[in-house]
Amino acid sequence: MPSAGGFSGFRWTEANALRAAEIIGRYPPGRQQSAIMPLLWLAQYQMLEQTGSAWLPLPVIEYVADQLQMPRMRALEVATFYTMYNLKPVGRFHVQVCGTTPCMLRGAEDIMAACRAFGLKTGEVTHNGLFTLSEVECLGACVNAPMVQVNDDFYEDLTPETMTAILEAFARGETPRPGPQVGRQFSAPLGGPTTLRELA
Amino acid sequence: MPKLIVDGREVEVPAGATVMQACEMAGREIPRFCYHERLSIAGNCRMCLVEIEKSPKPVASCAMPAADGMVVHTMSEKTRRAREGVMEFLLINHPLDCPICDQGGECDLQDQALAYGRGTSRFEENKRAVAEKYMGPLIKTVMTRCIHCTRCVRFAEEVAGVEEIGALFRGENMQITSYLERAVASEISGNVIDLCPVGALTAKPYAFEARPWELRRTDGIDVMDAVGSNIVVGHRSGAVMRISPRLNDDVNEEWLADRSRFAADGLRERRLDRPWVRVAGRLQPASWAEAFAAIARAVAGVGKDRIAALAGPLAAVEEMVALKDLMTGLGSGRLECRLDGSAVAAPRAHYLFNTTLAGLETADLILLVGTNPRFDAPLVNTRIRKAVRGGRARLFNIGPAADLTVPVTELGDDLGLLADLPAALAGALGAAARPAMLVGSRNATAPVLEAAHAVADRFGLVRDGWNGFNILHDAASRVGALDIGFVHGGHLAGLFADPPAVLFLLGVDDLDLAPLAPAFRIYLGTHGDAGARAADVILPAAAYTEKPGTWVNMEGRVQRALRAVFPPGDAREDWTILRALADVLGIRLPYDTLDELRRRIASEWPHLGRDGLEPAEWAPFQGEGAGPPAGPARRPATSHYLVNPICRASPTMHACVREIEEGAGPALLEAAE
Numbered sequence: 001m002p003s004a005g006g007f008s009g010f011r012w013t014e015a016n017a018l019r020a021a022e023i024i025g026r027y028p029p030g031r032q033q034s035a036i037m038p039l040l041w042l043a044q045y046q047m048l049e050q051t052g053s054a055w056l057p058l059p060v061i062e063y064v065a066d067q068l069q070m071p072r073m074r075a076l077e078v079a080t081f082y083t084m085y086n087l088k089p090v091g092r093f094h095v096q097v098c099g100t101t102p103c104m105l106r107g108a109e110d111i112m113a114a115c116r117a118f119g120l121k122t123g124e125v126t127h128n129g130l131f132t133l134s135e136v137e138c139l140g141a142c143v144n145a146p147m148v149q150v151n152d153d154f155y156e157d158l159t160p161e162t163m164t165a166i167l168e169a170f171a172r173g174e175t176p177r178p179g180p181q182v183g184r185q186f187s188a189p190l191g192g193p194t195t196l197r198e199l200a
Numbered sequence: 201m202p203k204l205i206v207d208g209r210e211v212e213v214p215a216g217a218t219v220m221q222a223c224e225m226a227g228r229e230i231p232r233f234c235y236h237e238r239l240s241i242a243g244n245c246r247m248c249l250v251e252i253e254k255s256p257k258p259v260a261s262c263a264m265p266a267a268d269g270m271v272v273h274t275m276s277e278k279t280r281r282a283r284e285g286v287m288e289f290l291l292i293n294h295p296l297d298c299p300i301c302d303q304g305g306e307c308d309l310q311d312q313a314l315a316y317g318r319g320t321s322r323f324e325e326n327k328r329a330v331a332e333k334y335m336g337p338l339i340k341t342v343m344t345r346c347i348h349c350t351r352c353v354r355f356a357e358e359v360a361g362v363e364e365i366g367a368l369f370r371g372e373n374m375q376i377t378s379y380l381e382r383a384v385a386s387e388i389s390g391n392v393i394d395l396c397p398v399g400a401l402t403a404k405p406y407a408f409e410a411r412p413w414e415l416r417r418t419d420g421i422d423v424m425d426a427v428g429s430n431i432v433v434g435h436r437s438g439a440v441m442r443i444s445p446r447l448n449d450d451v452n453e454e455w456l457a458d459r460s461r462f463a464a465d466g467l468r469e470r471r472l473d474r475p476w477v478r479v480a481g482r483l484q485p486a487s488w489a490e491a492f493a494a495i496a497r498a499v500a501g502v503g504k505d506r507i508a509a510l511a512g513p514l515a516a517v518e519e520m521v522a523l524k525d526l527m528t529g530l531g532s533g534r535l536e537c538r539l540d541g542s543a544v545a546a547p548r549a550h551y552l553f554n555t556t557l558a559g560l561e562t563a564d565l566i567l568l569v570g571t572n573p574r575f576d577a578p579l580v581n582t583r584i585r586k587a588v589r590g591g592r593a594r595l596f597n598i599g600p601a602a603d604l605t606v607p608v609t610e611l612g613d614d615l616g617l618l619a620d621l622p623a624a625l626a627g628a629l630g631a632a633a634r635p636a637m638l639v640g641s642r643n644a645t646a647p648v649l650e651a652a653h654a655v656a657d658r659f660g661l662v663r664d665g666w667n668g669f670n671i672l673h674d675a676a677s678r679v680g681a682l683d684i685g686f687v688h689g690g691h692l693a694g695l696f697a698d699p700p701a702v703l704f705l706l707g708v709d710d711l712d713l714a715p716l717a718p719a720f721r722i723y724l725g726t727h728g729d730a731g732a733r734a735a736d737v738i739l740p741a742a743a744y745t746e747k748p749g750t751w752v753n754m755e756g757r758v759q760r761a762l763r764a765v766f767p768p769g770d771a772r773e774d775w776t777i778l779r780a781l782a783d784v785l786g787i788r789l790p791y792d793t794l795d796e797l798r799r800r801i802a803s804e805w806p807h808l809g810r811d812g813l814e815p816a817e818w819a820p821f822q823g824e825g826a827g828p829p830a831g832p833a834r835r836p837a838t839s840h841y842l843v844n845p846i847c848r849a850s851p852t853m854h855a856c857v858r859e860i861e862e863g864a865g866p867a868l869l870e871a872a873e
Binding site for chain 2: 001058071072073074076077080081
């Protein structure tokens with residue numbers, strides 16, 4: 001069950017208030033509750049900025065529901081249905097390891113093990129408040145399997161070693177370069193192009 | 201009108217009908233869980249799958265519009281296997297706890313598993329378990345049994361207008377719950393118990409009380425408000441175990457207000473089961489003969505016009521006629537039933553709910569005057585919701601601002617507005633094709649009525665094929681009492697101005713009788729409530745489930761109830777008490793049986809001899825010069841859960857006040873739970 005987690009007093013920042021008004025404006029008057037999903041998403045980002053944890057305490061869900069003049073129950077249904085809304089506090093870096101078949105065949109379990117060895121636990125925030133580990137279903141980057149998503153970025157073509165290096169970089173306060181970690185460009189073939197080698 | 205073939209039979213259905221409705225017209229039963237005629241279509245239980253030719257897969261018939269030329273098979277092998285498959289999935293997470301489930305014996309899942317399921321289970325894995333949810337003092341939840349049909353969610357949103365029930369999480373983790381597990385704050389929440397096709401939502405006060413096959417069922421009429429809801433009284437060994445609604449589309453559809461359903465446990469508490477007589481200031485147990493003798497002594501030598509009788513809110517027509525005949529025999533015409541101080545009076549059409557309950561759904565403007573239908577008559581509010589939710593009707597309110605679960609234009613709590621209409625309301629009334637005005641009987645004083653009559657005349661509320669003038673009564677007995685003329689010219693105020701020496705009280709508990717204190721008070725009633733406490737003689741009578749009776753609802757619909765159980769102890773049916781008392785007083789009432797009494801009633805008031813609704817003859821209003829109304833509207837004196845002695849004796853109704861109105865949390869569970 002969602003909880004307040006001791007949090008209260010949520011208000012949009014000035015920038016986000018404008019953004020929220022713009023989102024609500026996309027829908028015809030009287031249909032403003034269609035904006036519930038983008039607004040919850042926006043609120044979750046604001047929580048990350050303000051508290052270092054991208055999650056939706058109950059008062060935030062109620063704030064958004066009240067703004068959209070919709071029953072709070074309906075907003076809570078949306079917030080609990082979608083896995084991208086976090087109903088418990090998460091670390092500053094939410095490490096989401098894809099465990100679906102292609103990634104699993106390419107070593108997702110080793111990636112998971114590397115995360116665990118670094119001290120991450122599924123669904124829990126590490127002591128320094130930096131990391132939360134989740135196993136998620138397919139994120140659509142199978143060609144670069146195995147991969148993880150950290151907040152908004154994909155880190156692909158991982159090995160346990162590169163995974164550990166990424167986590168170490170985050171822990172040092174750096175932001176590692178997102179994308180494939182094996183030097184290829186996006187999902188181009190490993191070891192360079194095999195066709196269209198020359199520009200026409 | 202599409203024509204289609206169901207199991208080889210051609211049926212023609214109205215445009216917009218579903219395949220399920222077509223199958224039913226062809227006489228085929230389609231199993232279903234989520235589909236319900238009075239709720240929106242969800243299509244999520246999949247139990248109603250049927251085979252339609254040229255469709256590659258079985259189709260959910262509840263959500264599929266019937267189309268011309270469809271060929272439907274409801275008995276085919278493919279349909280049978282589809283149903284078995286769905287049933288097998290439904291049963292995967294359903295516990296096999298029918299022996300300890302209150303729904304057992306009247307469970308859709310049980311019945312349909314027997315009729316359409318496989319005989320055996322192939323499921324060997326663990327079942328999921330879901331924690332119980334608190335939904336208030338009326339609804340007991342066992343959520344492991346839930347099959348997620350979402351009927352309760354749709355009922356709360358669409359009919360009750362209280363969006364507090366919802367489905368959280370998803371997939372296997374989906375759970376039906378009230379918001380933050382608070383008590384569902386609806387006055388008709390008990391209906392989700394009937395709607396639930398399994399044992400997930402059951403009646404909390406009725407938990408483990410009785411099995412459906414042990415109950416005897418007797419048709420009755422509800423008296424908690426003036427709607428006259430049709431009920432079935434379920435009783436066992438002479439005790440009322442539960443009350444459920446009976447289908448009547450013109451009155452209560454298939455719903456029932458919470459207090460009508462759950463106040464029944466008040467029938468077992470604080471009952472008067474023997475006569476009492478006040479001796480030297482203290483009430484002493486007495487025999488019937490002693491009680492009658494005490495009355496005879498009090499009446500002897502008292503002037504005719506010093507005797508008066510009041511009829512309370514729950515009385516049936518029979519006993520009111522008997523009391524009226526007794527009073528006539530005593531030579532007194534001082535009768536009064538309008539205990540709320542209203543001035544409504546004949547002709548009949550001037551005190552009825554003329555639009556009719558079903559007709560109210562078609563109104564395009566509804567003006568409330570000094571009434572909160574949500575609490576005065578919850579099932580009138582469901583009709584108002586239907587009128588407004590269709591986007592047709594606009595709702596205006598003169599009186600205390602109220603949450604009626606639909607958008608309402610609050611004009612202010614000043615009855616003077618009725619004589620001096622705000623421009624917005626006047627404009628809307630002028631433009632409306634089917635305007636309806638609902639005047640709360642509590643506030644229907646002479647000035648208010650006169651102003652209401654003026655509004656009705658000015659805007660033509662009564663026009664060809666439409667009568668928009670309505671009095672919204674809150675007492676079940678009131679219209680019947682007015683029909684038999686249980687009134688006198690002086691109204692209630694006249695009675696107080698010239699206090700009687702002897703006062704007959706037919707179940708009168710909610711009126712402050714302190715100004716009449718010197719009068720000798722004879723209380724005929726069922727419960728040890730305010731009326732009995734102040735009485736000089738108490739005559740124990742029968743409650744509404746304990747006598748065959750006639751009640752006339754606010755529309756003027758004559759309805760009869762049967763006796764379900766006998767009154768407790770020495771208590772007797774009200775009219776027989778009055779008949780016996782009349783003998784002691786030397787008056788001969790010309791009827792010895794209920795049939796004779798009913799013939800006597802029908803001979804003077806023929807419409808009371810016929811069941812059902814007869815439209816009242818309309819008569820133009822007469823001006824009386826009562827002056828303009830002013831001031832705020834009168835509010836009900838008590839919580840709507842405690843409107844009469846039966847409710848006040850009911851532990852469940854007190855739990856409702858505590859947990860729903862005052863917001864106290866759940867009562868502590870007993871150790872065994």
